[in-house]
Amino acid sequence: MKAIKMSQTGDPEVLQLVETKEPEVDKNEVMVKLYFAGVNPFETYIRAGGYAFFSPELPYIPGFDGAGEIEKIGKEVQGFAVGDRVFVASTLSKTTGTYAEKVVCGADAIRKLPSFMSYAEGAAIGVPATTAYKALFQRGRLAQGEKVLIHGASGGVGMLAVQMAKHQGAYVIGTAGSAEGMAAVKKNGADLVLNHHESEYLKNISEVDLIIEMLANENLTNDLRVINTFGRIVVVGNRGTLEFDPRQTMAKEIDILGMAVWHYQPAGYQHCLDEIEKMLDQKVLTPVIGKTYPLEEASQAQYDIIHSKAQGKILLEIQPD
């Protein structure tokens, strides 16, 4: 099968298209023939080396999410059959990597894809949806009628977070860094959209109950200004350090909560996937796809997810469906 492999950590160029042998399927696993895979920022941190949560043995095929059709099935797997259309969400399960024509993963990492959804949409669910769900509900405790600021709403996680928060009955403020990204966030259902690169873009914002923060090192100081008394800030993304005065957390008695999908426990993860499946069936969640690259351009896709403006989820197209 064709796959993207890295034999060393480093720049995006370490991602090479190779021909490699198909992985074996164990009794609790499935092999999925993939049509699309998701590209996530943490895959670039893993590629660069030194990522806190995961350092793979090399050579390594990257990728944790994707969508396709079950091709082989382990003897003890229940509830699935060869030919089922599924999406893969494998951060918590063994996976052979989704930047490939086929992936073998635990059956606990797949869910059926509704018949009305495309494989491309399916590949935009795994990491972003499990991240958005944990940030909003398990860490952020979002309640109906609250005001939430999704600080970085134009990316893979942010788009789904906006949809989930609206479904919960929240007033949703989303930010993006380009006119195209802002238009996409507005179309995605946010009540108010701001440009996080404009000066003083938060000047009319106050009493926010919950902030989902995609770039804490840039924004935490301003977040503390707009957050409500007893509010919560969930740090989802961060790319640096900052200096701030912890006294401000006392004044409003706020919670700053870190979150990482890697800390899901198996039962919590399955509950999250159950809830995501329900939201997909009810058409509450409709993944927004930004740019799609052919598999062989995985290095460009990883470069662009860090350096270009987001308008939804970045995907790799692996084979025509």
Ligand SMILES: NC(=O)c1ccc[n+]([C@@H]2O[C@H](COP(=O)([O-])OP(=O)(O)OC[C@H]3O[C@@H](n4cnc5c(N)ncnc54)[C@H](OP(=O)(O)O)[C@@H]3O)[C@@H](O)[C@H]2O)c1
């Ligand atoms: N903690 C976890 O478990 C976990 C899981 C998944 C992802 N993450 C992290 O969460 C972040 C978002 O992931 P993603 O998949 O949505 O990435 P993505 O698709 O690349 O989106 C990145 C988002 O960050 C926004 N952004 C850029 N500059 C910003 C600023 N100054 N203030 C606020 N937002 C800004 C981007 O907006 P523009 O491009 O429009 O400027 C875009 O909305 C990444 O840092 C990722 O590593 C963490």
